[in-house]
Amino acid sequence: MPKVTWPHQEAKRLRAVASNSDKPIIFETGYGPSGLPHIGTFAEVGRTTFVIQALQHAFPDAKVRLLAFSDDMDGLRSLPENVPNHDKLRPFLGMPLSSIPDPFEQAASFADYMNGQLKLFLDSYGFEYEFHSSTECYKSGIFDNGLKRVMDNYSQIREMFISTISKEKREAWSPFFPICDSCGKIYTTRVVELSPDNYTLSYRCDQSSQGFEPCGHVATTSITGGKVKVGWKIDWALRWYTFGVNYEMYGKDLISSASMASKICSILGAKPPVLYKYELFLDEKGAKISKKIGNGISMEQWVKYSPLGALLNFLLANPNKARQMGLPILPKIVDEYIEVLRKESTDNPNFHSWFIDSVQHGHDASSLENNELSYNLLFNVAQNLGLRDASLLYKYALKYDPSVAQNERFFSTLCENVIAYVQDYEAQASKEALVIDWSYGQYLSELIEVVEQTEDFDNLHSKELQALMFIIPKKYGLSQPEWFKFLYSVLLGKEKGPRLGPFLGILGKELVLSMLEKCRRPR
Secondary structure (H helix, E strand, O other): OOOOOOHHHHHHHHHHHHOOOOOEEEEEEEEEEOOEEEEEHHHHHHHHHHHHHHHHOOOOOOOOEEEEEEEOOOOOOOOOOOOOOOOHHHHHHEEEEHHOOOOOOOOOOOOHHHHHHHHHHEEEEEOOEEEEEHHHHHHOOOHHHHHHHHOOOHHHHHHHHOOOHHHHHHOOOOEEEEEOOOOOOOEEEEEEEOOOOEEEEEEOOOOOOOOOOOOOOOEEEEEOOOOOOEEEHHHHHHHHHHHHHOEEEEEEHHHHHHHHHHHHHHHOOOOOEEEEEEOOOEEEOOEOOOOOOOOOOEEHHHHHOOOHHHHHHHHEEEEEEEOOHOOOOOOOOHHHHHHHHHHHHOOOOHHHHHHHHHHHHOOOOOOOOOOOOOOOHHHHHHHHHHHOOHHHHHHHHHHHHHHHHHHHHHHHHHHHHHHHHHHHOOOOOOOOOOOOOOOHHHHHHHHHHHHHOOOHHHOHHHHHHHOOHHHHHHHHOOOHHHHHHHHHHHHHOOOOOHHHHHHHHHOHHHHHHHHHHHHHOOO
């Protein structure tokens, strides 16, 4: 039985729905394809899947559906930094994402490419979901009934909505955003008249306040059939109403939007879903990650540089705590996952597998209980030896710990991840100049003697090798943190690194002596 976690707690909140309905319980996730999908997009699907697994554990007969919704009818307000061909995209600013050419020139539209990337990553993790496009829902008529309900309840929605905006914006406010029949833009139009009896509206394309050039077109159009869309908060409620959504997560930056959408959903005649607020992801510098900026770690990088389970394990942590993620700290994130694999065989054999296996259909590894290899260790070996061959790195790992062979697939793949990380990331990373306290350099000769005189060095346990590194600071009363900082600086070119024992063991005595000899004098 898995221990109680936040997914179990969330499942309890859905107990009434699961117990009293024969209909499927509808879970929804949403994202805006205005840039390449990132961890925030993926996280909603992953975390929602954890809640689904917990719900099905408590209610085995419960039927569920997970909707992955793309807001691809939103207009493109600015050009993302991580996509090419800005000059070709610039004329299309202000138009729906599904009406803009693909900057990568591989798909039918900007939205189609981004949607395809999201589905590619979700599929690689084995998620079970139904993909829905906002554009298709509007154009196919799926939203038509809900749009009519918005028109029928226009006064009530307007009265509630305008109380939250500035007075100067209230007169022009409308729940509807017509798409100009002439120029195709969505943020240059304004509604000038509503006709509730036949569900039409009249508009002018004359708004330039957001920096987009209007064309001056005047027309009357239906609110159905994909001719208009509604603003974000109403659009959210429209989805809940249309699909009967029972549960959805959202980021803390959408607290007011979620509250407003819930009220609008009730006005439309449906019960708002159970909602769960989570903290945002930050990059390694503490800044909020953004699709348009491309900071943090992209989904492509996650797949390329880490085991599949590492990201899922990252997401299983408490969502109410902001978490940092970025390429410089990726080794640490992967090692947290490897540590879970080590502990689960002894501490809680079912906890990890209960969540992770249900998604990716199989462990990355069986048992790592007695294994001390880490991503950070392999990374430092590959970096400092200039390795670019994953099979050679695997041979080093196997030489250091023959039990690696018991999880050959896991460790050989991990070596491939590490080599890709070293090649793609370290080649571009800017390195700050290290300030090395060379007063510790006088002890290098004695350390070399210790290594030289240690018999059977290559067969010692990592703890015994680690103990060798403490001989000098203990003998001379040196600051141990400063001593190891010095060793990391001269050996690895950084102030921190893996445990030195396992690192030296994987290198072997001959190579360790060679590296120490090179460090005798300042570089």
